[in-house]
Amino acid sequence: MDEILVVIYRTILVLVILFFLAKLMGKKQVSQLNLFDYIIGITIGSIAADISLDIDKNLVAGLICLFIYGLFSFLVSYITMKSLKLRRFIVGVPTVLIENNKIIQSGLKKTKLDVNDLLAEARCQGYFKLEDIEYAIMETNGRVSFMPISDKQPLVKKDMNIKANKDSLVANVIIDSKLLEDNLMQMNKDKKWLDSVLKVQGYNDYDNIMLATLDINDKVIVYKKNIKSKKSSVLE
Numbered sequence: 001m002d003e004i005l006v007v008i009y010r011t012i013l014v015l016v017i018l019f020f021l022a023k024l025m026g027k028k029q030v031s032q033l034n035l036f037d038y039i040i041g042i043t044i045g046s047i048a049a050d051i052s053l054d055i056d057k058n059l060v061a062g063l064i065c066l067f068i069y070g071l072f073s074f075l076v077s078y079i080t081m082k083s084l085k086l087r088r089f090i091v092g093v094p095t096v097l098i099e100n101n102k103i104i105q106s107g108l109k110k111t112k113l114d115v116n117d118l119l120a121e122a123r124c125q126g127y128f129k130l131e132d133i134e135y136a137i138m139e140t141n142g143r144v145s146f147m148p149i150s151d152k153q154p155l156v157k158k159d160m161n162i163k164a165n166k167d168s169l170v171a172n173v174i175i176d177s178k179l180l181e182d183n184l185m186q187m188n189k190d191k192k193w194l195d196s197v198l199k200v201q202g203y204n205d206y207d208n209i210m211l212a213t214l215d216i217n218d219k220v221i222v223y224k225k226n227i228k229s230k231k232s233s234v235l236e
Contacts, residue, residue: 003055010059011052017063018048021070036090040073091140098136101149111138122146173220174212187214198222 021044044066051062080087097107097118108114118136121144127133135147171183173194184194194212197220203209211223 006055007053010055013059014048014052014063014066017066018044021066024070024074036076037073040069044069094140095138096135097138097144098130098133098146101131101134103130107138113138118144170213170215170221172211173214174206174209174222176211177206177209177225179206184214187216189214189218194220 047065051057095107095111096104125146132148132152133146134149137145171187173180173184208225210225213221
């Protein structure tokens with residue numbers, strides 16, 4: 001029983017430390033993993049699991065080790081922001097895989113990809129024919145970016161001389177039936193105005209509203225609760 005309590009204590013402590021380390025290393029560690037971040041992440045996870053479960057291991061030494069890895073990751077991120085040469089050495093540079101509609105074999109070799117891997121990446125992004133691709137570049141985080149040939153690029157309003165309205169981020173004003181008054185105030189609106197708009201759309205209260213958004217053109221879009229997809233049975 002004592003061992004279980006020790007494990008619980010060590011696990012909670014490690015989780016708290018990991019939370020602050022994640023805040024220190026920033027969101028990039030989660031969203032844009034490069035090779036270095038990947039190695040650091042795996043190592044920190046392994047150390048955390050080890051000092052949580054093995055009560056014979058020195059807890060303080062393990063926590064110091066976690067802090068060193070987290071601090072080192074933070075310092076490397078800071079240095080690579082300041083120095084282009086170090087960024088290229090540590091993080092790497094993007095690699096061209098397709099150029100002018102031609103497969104670059106040296107690029108595939110450098111990134112350890114084969115043609116089948118490239119085809120799979122292209123299909124995942126909606127390109128089923130390589131002749132539709134002008135450029136393909138593997139980014140430093142391992143993702144492949146594609147640029148279609150000019151004939152396959154989608155039309156934009158500018159191409160058709162259509163004047164576009166100014167666009168911006170929308171504000172979430174209701175989430176899970178709860179009114180977000182601060183967001184509403186930032187859009188220079190109040191609850192009375194929102195209620196009148198929702199009433200026109202057939203909503204007398206917020207109970208059936210999962211999400212409601214408001215844009216700069218005063219357009220309110222409502223997403224109801226409990227909407228089931230007609231295709232769900234096919235996907236299950």
